[in-house]
Amino acid sequence: xxxxxxxxxxxxxxxxxxxxxxxxxQLRKLKRVLKENEHLLDEAIYSDFKKSSFENFTTELSxxxxxxxxxxxxxxxxxxxxxxxxxxxxxxARSYIIPEPLGNILIIGAWNFPYLTSLSPVIxxxxxxxxxxxxxxxLSSHSSKAMYKIIAENFDQxxxxxxxxxxxxxxxxxxxxxxxxxFTGSVEVGKIIYKAASKHLTPITLELGGKSPAFVxxxxxxxxxxxxxxxxxxxxxxxxxTAPDYVLVHQSVKKKFLExxxxxxxxxEYSIEHGNYVQIINENHTQRLxxxxxxxxxxxxxxxxxxxxxxEPTIVEDITFEDDLxxxxxxxxxxxxxxxxxxxxxxxxxxxxxxxxxxxxxxxxAGIKNKILKEISFGGGAINDSNMHVTNTNIPFGGVGESGIxxxxxxxxxxxxxxxxxxxxxxxxxxxxxxxxxxxLKKLKWIKRIIGQK
Ligand code: NAD
Numbered sequence: 001x002x003x004x005x006x007x008x009x010x011x012x013x014x015x016x017x018x019x020x021x022x023x024x025x026q027l028r029k030l031k032r033v034l035k036e037n038e039h040l041l042d043e044a045i046y047s048d049f050k051k052s053s054f055e056n057f058t059t060e061l062s063x064x065x066x067x068x069x070x071x072x073x074x075x076x077x078x079x080x081x082x083x084x085x086x087x088x089x090x091x092x093a094r095s096y097i098i099p100e101p102l103g104n105i106l107i108i109g110a111w112n113f114p115y116l117t118s119l120s121p122v123i124x125x126x127x128x129x130x131x132x133x134x135x136x137x138x139l140s141s142h143s144s145k146a147m148y149k150i151i152a153e154n155f156d157q158x159x160x161x162x163x164x165x166x167x168x169x170x171x172x173x174x175x176x177x178x179x180x181x182x183f184t185g186s187v188e189v190g191k192i193i194y195k196a197a198s199k200h201l202t203p204i205t206l207e208l209g210g211k212s213p214a215f216v217x218x219x220x221x222x223x224x225x226x227x228x229x230x231x232x233x234x235x236x237x238x239x240x241x242t243a244p245d246y247v248l249v250h251q252s253v254k255k256k257f258l259e260x261x262x263x264x265x266x267x268x269e270y271s272i273e274h275g276n277y278v279q280i281i282n283e284n285h286t287q288r289l290x291x292x293x294x295x296x297x298x299x300x301x302x303x304x305x306x307x308x309x310x311x312e313p314t315i316v317e318d319i320t321f322e323d324d325l326x327x328x329x330x331x332x333x334x335x336x337x338x339x340x341x342x343x344x345x346x347x348x349x350x351x352x353x354x355x356x357x358x359x360x361x362x363x364x365x366a367g368i369k370n371k372i373l374k375e376i377s378f379g380g381g382a383i384n385d386s387n388m389h390v391t392n393t394n395i396p397f398g399g400v401g402e403s404g405i406x407x408x409x410x411x412x413x414x415x416x417x418x419x420x421x422x423x424x425x426x427x428x429x430x431x432x433x434x435x436x437x438x439x440x441l442k443k444l445k446w447i448k449r450i451i452g453q454k
Contacts, residue, residue: 001169004161005176008104008131011158018101018129020079024072026126026159031068033154034061034119037146041115044146048114048139049279049309051236059236060115063391067120070393070410071127078127078414086424088450093426099418101129102203103179108170108193110184111137111281112239112331117184117207118147122160124413125182131159135173137185138166139281171196178202180417184241185209186329187402194405205406205416207241208399209329212358212378213350214244214386217343217368218252225362225384226260232360232386234270234313237278238333242358242387245329246319246336248346254339261315261335262300270313270333279309280332286311289332292325299337321349343368347375355379355401360386379403 016022034041038061042053045060079099086095105125109118118136125132134151136144141164148162155161163169174181174196183193184207197204214229216222233244249257269276280286286309293302293314301314311333319325319336326336340346350359359378363369369383379399382389390397390409398407408416434443434450448454 001163001172002176004157004163005104005133005173005178007158008133008161011156012101012103012131017131017159020076023075023079023127023129026155027068027072027075027123029154030119030123030126031065033150034064037150040146040150041143044142045114045140047142048111049237049239049281051278052276054276055236055278056115060113063116064119064123066393067123067409067413071123071414074411075127075414078411079129079418089432089447090424090426091432092430093424095422095424098421098423099128099414100421102417102419103130105130105132105417106173106176106178106181107132107134108173108181108183108185109134109136110241111139111143112236112241114140114143115147121182121184121205121408121413124408125180125417126160127414128417130179130417132161133173133178134160134162135165135170136162138164180204182408182416183207190404205398205408206404207397207406207408208357208402208404209241209331210354210356210399210403211245211326211329212242212356212360212381214247214360215346215362215368215372216247216249216253216257217361217363217365218250219365219368220253220362220384221364222253222256223260226257226264228385229360229362230261230264230268230313232388233335234265234268234277234333235387237270237280237311238313238335239278239281239331240387242390243331244335244358244360244386245356246326246338248338248340248350251339251341254337258299258315258317258337265300265313265315268313277310280311281309283309285332289330289334292330292332292334296325301333321353343371347372350376355399355403357399357403358382358386358389377401379407 045051045056082097084095086093107121144164151162177200180203181197182205187208190206190208296316297318299315299317301312303312313333315335317337319338355377357379359381361372361383380389393410396407396412397409398404434446
């Protein structure tokens, strides 16, 4: 591992990763080898937590392929030197910004979308012209192995290498010097990464989680809202960083909301018997979620199979902000429902909590929408939908406050692995001598006039 980091550093210093042709060739190759090995990726993720090839494609690989296509198409523009205006005091110079790759990158992935959280930042780092060490999550060990195999068989380790392992291996990696660390995972581990990075003053992106609320207001298309919200909550058995963690329902529509939600779950494939419902990733998380159901007022669901690591899509009602379900990110198929009366009051309660990664507002009322958008700080989100903002790479994806630092997707991803070098490029045929000594009032007057500070 240490040897690979050293050889990647050496390779980067040869400028081998910097040409646009190289970057595009490698991205093309990545898409080809992923496509060729799609069956392997499908089998691996199914072994990890019974995720179907349908969902592997719709929620992981299709987004990865899109990222590659977009980077290939747009990176010549993204990486172009950009001319900018020159200020008067630098007259005769030309000014420009040169995007340059940061260098040697460490990417640490999460297990819940093992391919997306690993490969999406890898693609952005490749597009920006860096070398990469990828450390996928050990909890999705089959997916991790599949990525290791595909990368090791097709890429020069001096350019991209996958290092498998858990805490021990990650800790060892974190002791080394990188030019950027990109981490996806929990808030708790995010703090460990931040601390380790500070030792070398390494810049970081932290893509973390948190408790993302969904507002179901009295002025919404309730049927459509429930359809979209239930899909988003129980997709991946709730193991999604952007999943609506809890619902805030206006009291006037609560009864109907619950009825429709139950009906929606019953008509879906999210059941223990059905083959398209994913498992909880491991025994610990299964037990953690079962414990959360203890003594709760379960409106729907609540059944589980500990051995099979399945938990039924479950709706819990009569929840308050003081409940233990509201203490940590649920990250599983349990939906707490909190009733509210006044929007003003419920906004205050949400604002008193850490800034969430996402927030969703189900409403047809512009006043309600704008009030929530203006008053609550959160990473990103959607109106009358949940999760789907992740698929639009024209907007940044990332957290704020405790839900993360930095963002990526599309050009935002390219930027997160790029340094923008600002240059004032001055010819020697002209010099404005007023900054040199001997100083005089006359010169000062000219300086003030030129910089607009009369
Ligand atoms: P995690 O923090 O437990 O693990 C993430 C990575 O950190 C893994 O690769 C793991 O090996 C490593 N790690 C774990 N403990 C470590 C330690 N003590 N020292 C060093 N490295 C360590 O997170 P997870 O369980 O894989 O993922 C779930 C969390 O990730 C949730 O909070 C979820 O919201 C968040 N998440 C965020 C995004 C996003 O894009 N914002 C995406 C997916 C998941």
